[in-house]
Amino acid sequence: MDTLVQVRGASASYQARRVLKELDLTIEHGETVGLIGLNGAGKSTLVKVLAGQHPLDGGTMTIAGERYAPASLEEAQACGVGVISQNSEPPLDLTVARALVRNTFRCAEEHDAVREWAADLIAAAGVDLDPDAVVGTLDRARRALVEVVRMMAEEAQLVIIDEVAVTLADYEIAALHHVLRRLATEGRGILYITHRMDEVQSIVDRVVVMDQGTVVVDGSVAGLGSDALEGLLLKDISQLETRRSEGAHDVEHAAIALTGVRLGERLRGVDLAVAPGEVLGITGTFDSGVRELVEVLVGQQLPDDGVVYRNGHPVHLDSPEEAERHGISHLTDAVSTRENDHTLVAGLGGEDLALSDEIVRARRMIELVRELRINTANINDSVGHLSGGDQQKAELIRSIERGGDVLVLAHPTQGVDVAARLSVFSYVHQLAATGAAVIFLSTDMSELLKWSHRIVVLAQGTITLHGETASFNEDQLVTAMLGEQELRASGRRARIG
Numbered sequence: 001m002d003t004l005v006q007v008r009g010a011s012a013s014y015q016a017r018r019v020l021k022e023l024d025l026t027i028e029h030g031e032t033v034g035l036i037g038l039n040g041a042g043k044s045t046l047v048k049v050l051a052g053q054h055p056l057d058g059g060t061m062t063i064a065g066e067r068y069a070p071a072s073l074e075e076a077q078a079c080g081v082g083v084i085s086q087n088s089e090p091p092l093d094l095t096v097a098r099a100l101v102r103n104t105f106r107c108a109e110e111h112d113a114v115r116e117w118a119a120d121l122i123a124a125a126g127v128d129l130d131p132d133a134v135v136g137t138l139d140r141a142r143r144a145l146v147e148v149v150r151m152m153a154e155e156a157q158l159v160i161i162d163e164v165a166v167t168l169a170d171y172e173i174a175a176l177h178h179v180l181r182r183l184a185t186e187g188r189g190i191l192y193i194t195h196r197m198d199e200v201q202s203i204v205d206r207v208v209v210m211d212q213g214t215v216v217v218d219g220s221v222a223g224l225g226s227d228a229l230e231g232l233l234l235k236d237i238s239q240l241e242t243r244r245s246e247g248a249h250d251v252e253h254a255a256i257a258l259t260g261v262r263l264g265e266r267l268r269g270v271d272l273a274v275a276p277g278e279v280l281g282i283t284g285t286f287d288s289g290v291r292e293l294v295e296v297l298v299g300q301q302l303p304d305d306g307v308v309y310r311n312g313h314p315v316h317l318d319s320p321e322e323a324e325r326h327g328i329s330h331l332t333d334a335v336s337t338r339e340n341d342h343t344l345v346a347g348l349g350g351e352d353l354a355l356s357d358e359i360v361r362a363r364r365m366i367e368l369v370r371e372l373r374i375n376t377a378n379i380n381d382s383v384g385h386l387s388g389g390d391q392q393k394a395e396l397i398r399s400i401e402r403g404g405d406v407l408v409l410a411h412p413t414q415g416v417d418v419a420a421r422l423s424v425f426s427y428v429h430q431l432a433a434t435g436a437a438v439i440f441l442s443t444d445m446s447e448l449l450k451w452s453h454r455i456v457v458l459a460q461g462t463i464t465l466h467g468e469t470a471s472f473n474e475d476q477l478v479t480a481m482l483g484e485q486e487l488r489a490s491g492r493r494a495r496i497g
């Protein structure tokens with residue numbers, strides 16, 4: 001192998017605050033390097049520097065031996081650097097073929113030529129994508145695949161994958177890894193950023209751990225299990241035990257319940273009851289109906305049939321405001337639509353407060369900042385200045401600290417590091433211990449098994465598995481998600497690897 005990227009003594013700042021400090025990093029041709037670190041360690045800042053979106057204060061970079069100092073994303077692209085992040089999606093109105101060529105000289109070519117060329121590229125990548133499909137009709141996993149195949153079209157030499165798999169299911173991540181391995185085999189270098197240690201084990205040759213703006217560990221992952229990798233990040237964090245739920249699951253005593261809920265083809269008669277004090281994990285593939293179930297619970301969709309009950313009484317949740325009025329708080333997973341120009345403390349609500357109330361509010365926020373390990377010294381700073389994981393924690397606080405004793409959380413730990421994951425679930429379990437009913441949507445099997453009292457799995461609009469978490473293992477959840485047939489047809493284990 002020979003060196004593709006070399007970063008030496010890199011420093012970068014936001015205003016006067018230095019967040020990259022004398023950082024060194026090397027990536028060889030054909031190598032996949034995993035970049036991990038707690039929220040706020042500086043990973044995204046390093047990506048911005050590599051992508052020409054943030055300047056270096058000091059240090060140097062080279063690509064294939066040539067000095068590299070991009071001043072824009074376009075310049076970085078021209079030098080062979082491609083970035084795919086959690087929020088980067090191809091334009092929804094393009095066909096897959098057009099989306100693949102959109103930044104290349106081929107974009108001006110005629111449709112048939114582009115289509116044929118795209119079909120060859122897709123075949124070379126070994127993925128299942130229809131060049132004529134419109135991007136807007138694809139699920140998130142396939143849109144991510146389009147972006148990865150585009151890296152081949154753009155002839156990117158360094159491909160940066162920044163937390164792309166956060167809301168993808170394990171078998172979708174496996175498909176993504178399959179293409180990335182091909183890219184690496186062709187001699188490209190891959191910088192892979194994730195908070196999931198099972199992904200690191202599955203895809204990475206070497207792991208680089210960042211802490212407070214610098215590299216603290218750089219070595220092979222061979223022989224390191226998830227626990228050992230987590231150990232590189234966690235220092236003094238104790239585990240939280242989840243207790244068994246003892247709540248009643250009948251409609252009359254449940255905090256929230258659904259009976260016979262139908263919604264088009266997506267929900268075909270769903271019954272569910274969540275007791276006060278219970279943490280229920282729900283999961284399913286993109287088209288299982290699980291997203292629609294969340295939408296019904298939070299008033300974004302009215303069911304065609306069936307009844308929603310709150311504390312044993314039927315309710316008509318025809319808007320998110322109505323759901324909120326009934327004490328249902330919602331954390332959405334649509335990161336790109338969130339506003340982040342408010343201050344951290346404003347997330348606790350309240351306007352024109354008396355001074356004494358403002359002090360109470362500030363104290364509560366300081367407590368939460370400590371508890372959830374948010375990297376900031378100023379609760380009046382804009383949320384937009386926080387790292388990605390810390391913005392997620394701020395949004396979690398905003399959605400649940402305003403009251404509501406039913407919490408519906410979609411992917412609550414997306415972008416959140418392993419240490420803060422413990423804090424987030426400890427916070428959620430504390431709320432449950434005071435009587436809140438919590439429903440959280442996740443596609444991370446180990447998270448569901450670790451943090452929920454009960455689990456519900458949906459497939460094709462119906463519940464295919466339901467029961468106490470202690471009675472399930474990962475394979476049972478995946479089988480219930482996909483169904484035996486699909487597992488057999490795909491001929492592989494439906495998990496990362």
Ligand SMILES: Nc1ncnc2c1ncn2[C@@H]1O[C@H](COP(=O)(O)OP(=O)(O)OP(=O)(O)O)[C@@H](O)[C@H]1O
Nearest residue numbers: 014039040041042043044045385386387388389390
């Ligand atoms: N636009 C900004 N203005 C001011 N400070 C910022 C800005 N963006 C990031 N920071 C600060 O820089 C530090 C590093 O943030 P960065 O986003 O690089 O961390 P990260 O390792 O990517 O975290 P995460 O895992 O949460 O995505 C953090 O303390 C953050 O608060």
